[in-house]
């Protein structure tokens with residue numbers, strides 16, 4: 001299968017580049033606005049342990065919101081179901097940084113993958129610990145999951161977001177006013193911005209997703225039950241208010257980030273990372289979503305079949 005998959009990915013890479021329908025890079029984080037949108041990479045790790053890649057699969061990119069899956073995995077490992085007292089697990093149907101939704105729900109974010117929910121998750125990881133320790137736990141989790149220590153935080157992206165992340169500042173202050181933030185807003189936000197600024201390659205991210213995909217031989221960083229729950233949340237909430245469209249088109253759980261990355265899980269079959277920095281109207285990778293759709297269709301991968 002590896003050679004056939006490698007051939008398919010190489011065709012897919014050529015198609016995506018020919019079509020050149022890249023979308024727009026995120027501009028609200030100045031460092032991300034500098035990234036050339038005309039890039040595409042994909043890495044697929046299958047159940048037999050083979051890795052197939054195409055395009056810019058070895059280039060590092062800012063994982064941004066994909067980090068929320070891993071910070072939630074850390075929190076679930078630490079306090080388990082207690083986190084659900086602070087954050088819900090329903091699709092949002094609203095922008096990823098909606099303030100309106102948070103106000104309507106009186107400070108309990110709809111799910112852990114919208115910004116407000118992820119800020120609460122990070123706040124939980126921080127409780128009783130320093131930002132350095134909380135970040136070490138998330139980066140350590142990723143390193144263990146990918147079996148690769150060369151995973152780091154891009155401090156200039158974190159600083160860039162800290163200078164311009166006014167909506168996240170508003171969300172953190174709202175959460176604090178509702179009593180749903182244990183730490184000072186600036187401290188939780190600083191940690192959250194650094195977590196979002198982790199950079200990885202597609203190969204590293206696909207390897208890190210093996211445990212969530214339940215692939216044989218994956219490092220045991222998360223239990224099977226928790227992996228199932230992470231997949232359920234990714235399916236319903238992983239692409240913000242584009243989650244229904246993504247489920248309809250791709251049929252697999254995934255999590256996007258505004259850096260243009262997508263972690264895509266074919267449970268029991270494969271862990272996939274796709275990167276193309278231009279975004280669609282929902283703030284998800286435009287070419288990346290097309291590639292996910294074509295890969296799933298070609299392989300016959302769907303959680304619904």
Ligand code: GLU
Pocket residue numbers: 063064065066096097115161168193196256257258259283
């Ligand atoms: N750091 C980004 C923010 O908070 C993450 C959003 C995303 O990747 O979708 O705005």
